Amino acid sequence: MPIYEFECGECGMRFEELAAAGAAVACPSCGAERSRRLFSAVSPPGRQPRGAGVRSDESRRREREAARQDRMAESRKRRAAGEKP
Numbered sequence: 001m002p003i004y005e006f007e008c009g010e011c012g013m014r015f016e017e018l019a020a021a022g023a024a025v026a027c028p029s030c031g032a033e034r035s036r037r038l039f040s041a042v043s044p045p046g047r048q049p050r051g052a053g054v055r056s057d058e059s060r061r062r063e064r065e066a067a068r069q070d071r072m073a074e075s076r077k078r079r080a081a082g083e084k085p
């Protein structure tokens with residue numbers, strides 16, 4: 001099953017959920033089943049975020065990216081240290 005992005009019709013919360021096409025998905029924030037499936041599952045870069053739910057999604061994404069950069073820097077450092085005579 002594909003992961004779709006939904007927007008709650010009650011509170012505006014955005015969330016991603018595994019769902020069959022046409023299935024009603026309850027909002028994880030308020031429990032309303034008035035969520036609507038957004039057109040694309042993954043937000044393209046540069047799309048204007050709107051709503052608090054989107055902003056928290058954005059910060060989560062930025063945290064993941066920062067963690068990835070950290071891991072890369074760490075492995076680079078380790079490699080550099082190992083190659084020293």
Ligand SMILES: [Zn+2]
Nearest residue numbers: 008011027030
């Ligand atoms: Zn909601």
